[in-house]
Amino acid sequence: MNDFVTNREAQADAADDQGSSRVDLSETLPMHLAGLRFDQALAEMFPQYSRSRLAAWIKSGAATLNGRSMRPKDAVLGGEKVCIAAQLEAVSRDRPEAIALEVLHEDEHLFVINKPAGLVVHPGAGRPGGTLVNALLHRDARLEHLPRAGIVHRLDKDTSGALLVARTLEAHTALVAMLAERAIHRQYEAVVQGVIVAGGTIDAPMDRHPTDRLRRAVREDGRPAVTHFRVRDRYRAHSLVECRLETGRTHQIRVHMQHRRFPIVGDPLYGGGLRLPKQAGEALIATLRGFRRQALHAEQLSFDHPFGGATVTARAPRPADLAALIGALAKDRDEAAS
Numbered sequence: 001m002n003d004f005v006t007n008r009e010a011q012a013d014a015a016d017d018q019g020s021s022r023v024d025l026s027e028t029l030p031m032h033l034a035g036l037r038f039d040q041a042l043a044e045m046f047p048q049y050s051r052s053r054l055a056a057w058i059k060s061g062a063a064t065l066n067g068r069s070m071r072p073k074d075a076v077l078g079g080e081k082v083c084i085a086a087q088l089e090a091v092s093r094d095r096p097e098a099i100a101l102e103v104l105h106e107d108e109h110l111f112v113i114n115k116p117a118g119l120v121v122h123p124g125a126g127r128p129g130g131t132l133v134n135a136l137l138h139r140d141a142r143l144e145h146l147p148r149a150g151i152v153h154r155l156d157k158d159t160s161g162a163l164l165v166a167r168t169l170e171a172h173t174a175l176v177a178m179l180a181e182r183a184i185h186r187q188y189e190a191v192v193q194g195v196i197v198a199g200g201t202i203d204a205p206m207d208r209h210p211t212d213r214l215r216r217a218v219r220e221d222g223r224p225a226v227t228h229f230r231v232r233d234r235y236r237a238h239s240l241v242e243c244r245l246e247t248g249r250t251h252q253i254r255v256h257m258q259h260r261r262f263p264i265v266g267d268p269l270y271g272g273g274l275r276l277p278k279q280a281g282e283a284l285i286a287t288l289r290g291f292r293r294q295a296l297h298a299e300q301l302s303f304d305h306p307f308g309g310a311t312v313t314a315r316a317p318r319p320a321d322l323a324a325l326i327g328a329l330a331k332d333r334d335e336a337a338s
Contacts, residue, residue: 034078161298199230
């Protein structure tokens with residue numbers, strides 16, 4: 001690690017003590033950056049901030065070189081004093097709400113929460129409140145300064161499980177980069193229709209459905225999408241699978257499993273009709289018909305902490321409705337075999 005990284009972290013800690021609404025940094029520009037554009041040099045010196053944010057600070061005069069305002073394209077010589085004195089503006093205009101959250105991991109940089117099924121992540125048209133964003137802003141007011149209130153990735157409304165949230169601008173930048181680099185490992189559990197013989201990998205590009213704006217679809221001209229899956233258990237007409245995301249497209253697991261003709265139980269967009277084992281008992285029929293969401297749970301997140309490097313593994317316990325569904329399927333299988 002270079003020297004200015006150590007100094008930067010100490011100053012970031014001091015900013016945290018003051019409420020983390022300001023950024024005040026002062027460093028000597030290393031000689032090996034001589035000849036670069038000012039915005040490029042800042043990106044090398046302060047990788048904890050996004051390039052777009054650094055460029056905005058240059059243009060506003062918050063980032064200076066030897067006390068002078070510069071243009072992003074101006075070349076640097078090396079050895080100059082770089083100062084950033086910026087007030088973090090509130091990004092979120094949503095109101096904090098006292099909504100209970102189960103926290104799986106928490107430190108000064110980030111936390112992982114266990115999102116319950118049915119909780120919408122972001123406010124939107126017709127849903128101004130009662131969302132995860134509102135709950136997060138109540139838990140940590142500093143999140144109003146972060147894009148998406150610090151949320152690094154998303155879960156669908158009716159998908160339960162582990163969700164990663166950054167608490168500082170530096171952590172948000174680092175975690176978003178790690179996600180893009182596939183350095184955050186996301187593991188899911190799903191109950192699908194049909195009996196799967198063996199696991200495998202689904203490598204099928206995805207994009208918006210050509211006619212339905214609410215859906216995604218496998219398309220040859222889509223963005224790369226890769227899902228690895230293995231069978232954990234088999235029932236008479238269903239399977240319990242573990243899915244690991246290599247990419248993170250919207251509805252990826254739901255679309256990929258439907259593409260393989262093993263749609264997720266209860267999925268209102270991709271699930272198809274209800275499938276029942278032959279001579280299914282009333283209890284199983286009632287359980288399957290009463291399961292009104294996709295049977296998909298984000299059970300584990302694992303990654304190397306961006307500040308310190310220790311491995312963080314957060315596991316979300318299986319929710320009660322999914323446990324009841326799995327139990328009913330296992331009981332039906334065992335009773336049929338006896």
